[in-house]
Every structure is written in structure tokens, then in C-alpha cells.
Amino acid sequence: MASSARIALENVSYLFGKGALEKQVLFDIDTQIEGGEIVILTGPSGSGKTTLLTLIGALRSAQQGSVKVLGQELKNASEKDLIKVRRQIGYVFQSHNLLDSLTIHQNVQMALQLIGVKGKEASDRIAAVLQRVGLAEHEHKFPRELSGGQKQRAGIARALVNRPQIVLADEPTASLDKQSGRDVVELIQDLAREDGSAVILVTHDNRILDVADRILHLEDGRMKSLTEMVSEGASRMLNLLEKHDPNSANYLATFSFALARIAYADGEVSDSERDEMRRILHEVARLEAAEVEFIMELSMMQKRAKSGMDARFTNPALDKHRAEHFLESLYAIAQADGMTSGQEIAEIEAIATEFGLPKNAASESD
Numbered sequence: 455m456a457s458s459a460r461i462a463l464e465n466v467s468y469l470f471g472k473g474a475l476e477k478q479v480l481f482d483i484d485t486q487i488e489g490g491e492i493v494i495l496t497g498p499s500g501s502g503k504t505t506l507l508t509l510i511g512a513l514r515s516a517q518q519g520s521v522k523v524l525g526q527e528l529k530n531a532s533e534k535d536l537i538k539v540r541r542q543i544g545y546v547f548q549s550h551n552l553l554d555s556l557t558i559h560q561n562v563q564m565a566l567q568l569i570g571v572k573g574k575e576a577s578d579r580i581a582a583v584l585q586r587v588g589l590a591e592h593e594h595k596f597p598r599e600l601s602g603g604q605k606q607r608a609g610i611a612r613a614l615v616n617r618p619q620i621v622l623a624d625e626p627t628a629s630l631d632k633q634s635g636r637d638v639v640e641l642i643q644d645l646a647r648e649d650g651s652a653v654i655l656v657t658h659d660n661r662i663l664d665v666a667d668r669i670l671h672l673e674d675g676r677m678k679s680l681t682e683m684v685s686e687g688a689s690r691m692l693n694l695l696e697k698h699d700p701n702s703a704n705y706l707a708t709f710s711f712a713l714a715r716i717a718y719a720d721g722e723v724s725d726s727e728r729d730e731m732r733r734i735l736h737e738v739a740r741l742e743a744a745e746v747e748f749i750m751e752l753s754m755m756q757k758r759a760k761s762g763m764d765a766r767f768t769n770p771a772l773d774k775h776r777a778e779h780f781l782e783s784l785y786a787i788a789q790a791d792g793m794t795s796g797q798e799i800a801e802i803e804a805i806a807t808e809f810g811l812p813k814n815a816a817s818e819s820d
């Protein structure tokens with residue numbers, strides 16, 4: 455299995471410094487990433503995200519464990535082999551890293567020169583990638599003539615023009631406003647899907663977690679499973695809530711996850727379903743805006759932890775009135791995007807059964 459993965463890490467540890475100053479920052483990291491997969495790497499500041507990215511990018515090497523990238527073991531690899539690997543990786547940095555004295559066209563061209571693409575093929579590829587990132591009209595401008603978001607997109611064009619097998623992006627949205635951040639990430643996502651690249655994206659921005667196929671979370675240099683992380687986040691919130699009202703804590707947890715299950719039943723969530731979830735959480739569950747966003751965030755993450763989608767909640771002891779509301783809300787989510795799919799209906803019925811809701815209530819609310 456390890457052999458087919460684009461990136462395979464086994465028991466990877468990394469230490470900075472020597473002797474008395476030695477400090478271990480990564481511990482026993484194990485993971486595999488396939489082509490076409492978009493992985494988001496999250497974690498607090500100093501948890502080791504950038505260090506891990508530079509290990510995978512062949513920019514430094516681990517003291518322990520195995521880092522295999524594109525089939526090449528990086529440990530003890532020759533400089534020549536490392537360069538070969540690096541050339542198949544597109545790096546997107548937090549700051550765009552463009553050269554100020556070169557135009558956008560020339561900045562992108564540099565990446566192609568490294569792999570020996572010249573002449574008409576080079577200019578065709580540059581035009582195509584700048585078109586993709588919406589910079590066709592800015593080709594001959596200098597970085598200082600562009601906005602922050604445009605520079606960031608130019609950096610992405612440069613990283614992707616080689617159609618790299620792997621894209622490593624370290625906080626590509628950090629200096630952007632909400633909308634440009636979203637655009638940049640969706641752009642990376644589209645390009646990755648088209649070219650089948652494996653993408654690792656470091657971010658602190660919870661609003662973009664939903665583009666990920668998988669979320670990896672680092673804490674103090676150790677990989678934590680998403681299920682652990684979600685349940686920690688959820689239980690912290692529910693502990694607080696329980697102090698006020700144990701019944702509503704239980705109800706809210708069940709309710710939120712049931713909404714998320716319906717929204718995700720057909721494999722993707724539309725904006726209208728998202729909006730409907732927000733409305734229901736606000737109006738039916740009477741949550742404040744910040745609480746709604748928190749629940750939405752948990753739900754997005756919950757989607758990734760597919761195994762965590764199984765109902766683990768005890769029957770929330772819904773009274774008749776609440777049970778009706780509960781089911782109505784589930785149907786509202788299913789209908790938010792203008793149609794109710796078979797999967798969504800099946801999911802609602804499964805939830806009704808799991809939670810012991812009256813069967814007839816489920817079919818009547820249709």
C-alpha cells in the first residue's frame with residue numbers, strides 16, 4: 455500500500471538543534487496521501503506544521519523514520535534525487551515570494567525554465583495558467599502593481615504551471631480577506647482535481663476546512679485524529695452547556711449532528727443547505743450567531759470523520775413537540791437545495807429509528 459501513495463510518512467520524528475539545545479518538534483508521524491487528495495493540516499502555532507511541510511518538500515530531512523515522496527525515500531537520498539523530487543512539487547508560501555524585478559509572466563516563466571520548458575510551449579502554458587487564476591490582463595505587470603490577492607494568485611500560478619505531482623501550500627490565505635481566501639483555495643482545489651495532484655494545505659482558517667478530503671491535526675508535534683479533535687471540541691462546548699442545562703446540551707449535540715448528517719447524506723453540501731442549517735440552529739435551537747458558526751464548524755469537521763457520523767448519542771428524550779420540530783428541521787435541510795434525494799430520505803428515516811422518534815411523524819412531515 456505504501457508504495458502507491460504519493461507521500462508516505464512512517465514514524466517520522468524531527469529535532470531542531472544539537473546537544474543541550476536539541477528540541478524535538480515532530481513525534482512519530484504516520485500518514486499517507488494519494489494523488490488527487492486534498493489534505494488540510496491544522497494545529498496551533500508552533501505545533502510543527504511548517505516543519506512537516508518542509509520535510510515532505512525535501513527541504514530538510516528527518517532524523518528518524520521514513521519519508522517517501524513520489525516513490526523516492528528522502529532519507530540519505532543524493533542531492534540529485536532530492537532536486538528531482540523538488541521539481542515535481544509546487545510550493546505556495548504564505549507570502550507570495552514573487553521576485554519584484556520581474557513581471558508576473560517572467561515570475562511564472564522561471565518555474566518552467568527549471569524544468570526546461572521553453573519557447574512556444576512555455577508561453578502557451580503561462581497564458582493558460584494566468585487565465586485560470588484570473589490574471590491574464592496583468593501578465594506584464596510587476597508584483598508591486600497588483601493587490602495582495604492578485605499576488606497570491608500569481609504565486610499559485612507559478613507553483614502550478616509545472617503541473618506538479620504534489621502541491622504544498624503553507625497558509626496561502628493568511629494575508630487575504632475572506633472572499634479572496636476562499637477563491638484562492640478553490641483555485642488550488644480545481645487545479646488539483648484537474649491534474650490529480652496531491653495537495654497539503656496548512657491553514658488556521660476554519661472557514662475553508664470543507665474543501666478538504668481529509669483533515670490532519672498536529673498538536674505539540676503529534677498527529678491527532680480528527681475524531682479525537684472533534685470530540686474534544688464538542689465535549690468542551692457541551693461541558694459548558696451542561697453546567698447550565700444538561701438536557702439541552704444533549705439535545706443540541708444530537709440535533710446538530712443530525713442536521714449535518716442529512717446535509718451530507720448525498721455526499722455534498724450546497725450553500726442553500728448550509729444557510730438552512732444556520733437558520734434552523736438560530737430559529738429552532740435559538741443559538742446566537744457565534745454559537746451557530748461554532749456548530750457549523752463542528753459539523754463540517756464531523757463530515758470528515760465519517761466513522762464519527764454513526765449516532766453515538768443516547769436518546770435525547772424528545773418530547774412530542776420537540777420530536778416534531780426535530781423531524782421538520784431534518785426535512786427542511788433535505789429540501790433546502792430544491793430537491794430531496796433518496797439518500798437524504800433514507801438518512802432521515804435512519805435517524806428517526808435510531809432516536810426512537812415516532813415513525814408516522816417522519817412520514818407525515820413530508
Ligand SMILES: Nc1ncnc2c1ncn2[C@@H]1O[C@H](COP(=O)(O)OP(=O)(O)OP(=O)(O)O)[C@@H](O)[C@H]1O
Pocket residue numbers: 470471479497498499500501502503504505506
Ligand atoms: N529553525 C529553527 N530552529 C529551531 N527551532 C525551530 C526552527 N524553526 C521552527 N522551530 C521550532 O519548531 C517548532 C515548530 O515550528 P513550526 O514552524 O513547524 O510550527 P508551525 O506549526 O508551522 O507554526 P505557525 O502556525 O506559527 O506557522 C516551534 O516550537 C518552533 O519554535
Ligand SMILES: [Mg+2]
Pocket residue numbers: 503504505624
Ligand atoms: Mg508555520
